[in-house]
Amino acid sequence: MGRDASRTEAFSDAVIAIVLTLMAVELLQLGPEQAREHGVAAALAHEWPAYLAYVITFAIVGQVWLTHHNMWRYVARVDQLLLVFNLLLLLFVAAIPFTASLLAQNLRGTVADQRLTAALYVGAVLGEALFFNLSWWWARRRGLLRADLDPRLARAVSRRFMVGPVLYVVAFSLVFINPVLSLCAYLLLVGVYLVPGPGDVRA
């Protein structure tokens, strides 16, 4: 039955890999037109929000993969509901490039548009975080985790998963001060996750 967990990992990897590169497709499409009208240097300078959004989305989605990788190492078996939670997680992950793109295009828009698009972006990220929490909670409750997993580690991972959404809401709230500040806070948050915590892979 171990094949079940590894097929779910492979499928999630494919979806996350596509989402990670979707922003690069977006870059491909917006480059040419701008360059034709204004020259390459001016076009690239003009498109900085798109590049910032590319890097931030890559960072967020890259971190989603890291978290998925770290969590699923402990999953021994799957059931129907865990697979459904995982699909819903992917639904929100797949919406991140769309909301990130909207956000980037409105960094220089009206204040109302900045806040709306920031809210949509954080909504996609929170949806993803919610289904990470639900997946972990369900897998623990139904005994789908590996038998040799230390219960204290499982609890520590649960706590860590619950902190994430709170920090994202804080980063979002900075949009009321300045939208670029809010984007930078997301980047900082991803940096925080690189400090090894419970459940992370260690050599």
Next chain:
Amino acid sequence: MGRDASRTEAFSDAVIAIVLTLMAVELLQLGPEQAREHGVAAALAHEWPAYLAYVITFAIVGQVWLTHHNMWRYVARVDQLLLVFNLLLLLFVAAIPFTASLLAQNLRGTVADQRLTAALYVGAVLGEALFFNLSWWWARRRGLLRADLDPRLARAVSRRFMVGPVLYVVAFSLVFINPVLSLCAYLLLVGVYLVPGPGDVRA
């Protein structure tokens, strides 16, 4: 020879993952223009059929993955014709975003266009369901399933696979009353599949 079945699973996963995220690419492309003309809030409100279609397609294709996952757990070996049936299944799955997109764009179109696009959409879904049925029937007939599979379970899965297309045709027929009602019926159908049935993974 077990590698054969797992390579087929991995390939199908890649195709399904791309199809699942195709709609997100579509969202990326229709967002910007609309927003520039009408403001973000108005643009998003105006585009609700696209979001509805995104969620429904994600639900349908997500359920295709679940069903594929649940069925292929029992496949021990493959032969040429089973691989061909699986490729034809993927041909119809890959057509779902195209037909879903046509359907969404015509929710506010003429009655004739609503019915035509709804028919194309259900056609793609029925084609996919047909090749699930053929795959299962062929795998049973040729002894490609795992030796330890209970024959009663195999028959129960067969019955379940045959019910799906009937329910899709019922959901489709609602388009003659109201096209949005028909779309909602598809969503409801996916919900029905979450109730664990024979052949679903259980912890």
Next chain:
Amino acid sequence: MGRDASRTEAFSDAVIAIVLTLMAVELLQLGPEQAREHGVAAALAHEWPAYLAYVITFAIVGQVWLTHHNMWRYVARVDQLLLVFNLLLLLFVAAIPFTASLLAQNLRGTVADQRLTAALYVGAVLGEALFFNLSWWWARRRGLLRADLDPRLARAVSRRFMVGPVLYVVAFSLVFINPVLSLCAYLLLVGVYLVPGPGDVRA
């Protein structure tokens, strides 16, 4: 070292899966505009070459996957040159949707354009067939195949691989009579491959 061959399979699967669905992305993009101008039924009728090209490309690329699957079952180890041949195979496979799309758009073009685009299409298919032949020849020569592979089967596969390109050139030459006839001959050729031959998977 068996991981080497399975990683190559997984990578090739990912590339082939993307190529298989590229045509579906193309459909997504050409649908809307046409529909807005002429109504859905007229737009779909007008676009029939695109649908024919979608089905034929899916058939050709699907058969590439089948052939790749059947061939790599016998590969036990890889070396640098086999990987390079496999990458060059993928280079031509990835060009198939582009040439198929050009071909479809010119089915109603000038005779010169029909022949040029048919030649480009068959060029992509022949390039792919060439590197299948080179991969198999090199793997046999360098002893990279499974030790338990019957040498007579290996020779039969070699012969079968060499027949493919000849048949493709015949199908191509029909473009001088009628371009649609030529496309249909490609479809027929794929059908021929479904008749089980040496090296195909058997239950």
Next chain:
Amino acid sequence: MGRDASRTEAFSDAVIAIVLTLMAVELLQLGPEQAREHGVAAALAHEWPAYLAYVITFAIVGQVWLTHHNMWRYVARVDQLLLVFNLLLLLFVAAIPFTASLLAQNLRGTVADQRLTAALYVGAVLGEALFFNLSWWWARRRGLLRADLDPRLARAVSRRFMVGPVLYVVAFSLVFINPVLSLCAYLLLVGVYLVPGPGDVRA
């Protein structure tokens, strides 16, 4: 724990496969318009920089896959930082098609644009090479490599990885003479890598 390394390989494969085919998507989109205006033969002749860029990018990204494949064969375990280095490697790999596309579009642009786009392209390639070096250095330092790996081979791979970036900078500098010459130098460099070196797979 071996599953960790193979999941990282599978995920990287999916990203690299998408990047490899991104250029083919680009071809699909630029073909039709040109053909409609100028006829197919003229359009294809006019688009030669795009085809050159397609082949070169396929060659560079194909070689990235080969190098990744050859390096990760020796990785036995992963830790958080190795995964982060690998994600950053993928960030630069995913930027290659965008910069290659810019480069191709400006082969006939102003001298300033030629140099800027060539610098961006080599920047993406150097970023990728940097994170290959960091991954290998970190894996060696933290004992993440296979225990049976000959230390002399490990040192030889390190030296080889450090030569790559130097050669890329030389190829880049040719842009000050002629941009097409610089592109051809990249192709030549990929050819050099086909000469088997330390760490490459051998039968």
